[in-house]
Amino acid sequence: xxxxxxxxxxxxxYQGIDKVTELIGRSIAWxxxxxxxxxxxxxxxxxxxxxxxxxxxxxxVYLHATVFMxxxxxxxxxxxxxxxxxxxxxxxxxxxxxxxxxxSLFLLLPVCIFIAWVSWDYVNMSWSVHEKSQEAGxxxxxxxLKTLLLIMPALLIFQGLAEIFRNLFLLIDSSALENEHEQGxxx
Numbered sequence: 001x002x003x004x005x006x007x008x009x010x011x012x013x014y015q016g017i018d019k020v021t022e023l024i025g026r027s028i029a030w031x032x033x034x035x036x037x038x039x040x041x042x043x044x045x046x047x048x049x050x051x052x053x054x055x056x057x058x059x060x061v062y063l064h065a066t067v068f069m070x071x072x073x074x075x076x077x078x079x080x081x082x083x084x085x086x087x088x089x090x091x092x093x094x095x096x097x098x099x100x101x102x103x104s105l106f107l108l109l110p111v112c113i114f115i116a117w118v119s120w121d122y123v124n125m126s127w128s129v130h131e132k133s134q135e136a137g138x139x140x141x142x143x144x145l146k147t148l149l150l151i152m153p154a155l156l157i158f159q160g161l162a163e164i165f166r167n168l169f170l171l172i173d174s175s176a177l178e179n180e181h182e183q184g185x186x187x
Contacts, residue, residue, distance in 0.1 A: 010169040017162035018077060024155065025074025028067055035063040054137040062145050069152035073159035076108075094171065101167040108160045112153035119149035 038060050045051040075081055088099060123146045125131075132140040139145075 007169065007172050010165045010172070014162040014165035014169065017158060017165070021073045021077045021155070021159045021162065025071050025077070028071045028074070031063050031067050035060055035067070038063070054133070054135045055139050058133060058135070058139045062139065065145060065148055069148040070155060072152050073155035076156060076159045076163065097167040097170050100163055101171070104160045104163045104167070108163075109157060112156045112160065116150055116153040119146075119153075123147055123150055 038056055042053060042056045042060070045053055045056070088096060091099070123143075126143040126146045129143075130140075131142040131146070132138070133142055
C-alpha cells in the first residue's frame, strides 16, 4: 500500500488541477458572449446614433486578450494547442506519455518561466504608474491588461504540472495507460 500512495497522490493532484482549470476555462468562455454584446453595442452606438465610445471599443480588446491568455491552460488541458502530429500520432501510448512529459518539463515550463521573467519588470512598471489608456476616454487600467502577461504563464505552468503528474501516473500504472488509450484519452 505504501508504494501506491505516491501513485494515487499524482492522480489526485492532476485531477484537482484539471478541475480548477476546467472551472477557469468555462468561466472565461462567458467573456466571449460579453465581448459580442459589447461589439454589437459599439456598432449600434457608432453607426446608429453617431456616438463613439473609446472605452467600449477598448473593453473588447481587453476581453479578447483575457479570453486568449487566461484560457491557455484550459486549451492545454483539452489538447487544443497546435502541434505537429506526424510522428506523435503513430507512436505507442507510452511514447506519447514520454513525449508529453519531456515536452512539459523541457519546453512548456521553461518557456512559461521565461515569459513571466521577461514580463515582470514591464508589468511592474505599468502597475507602479497605474498606466492608463493613451486615448482620451479610454480605459484607465492598462496595467490590468498587462497583468495578463503574468497570468497566462502562471495558468499554463499550473496546467503543465497537471500534464506532468498525469503522464507520470500513466507511465507508472500501465493498466491506466491502456484504459486511457482504449477510451481515446488525451495521450
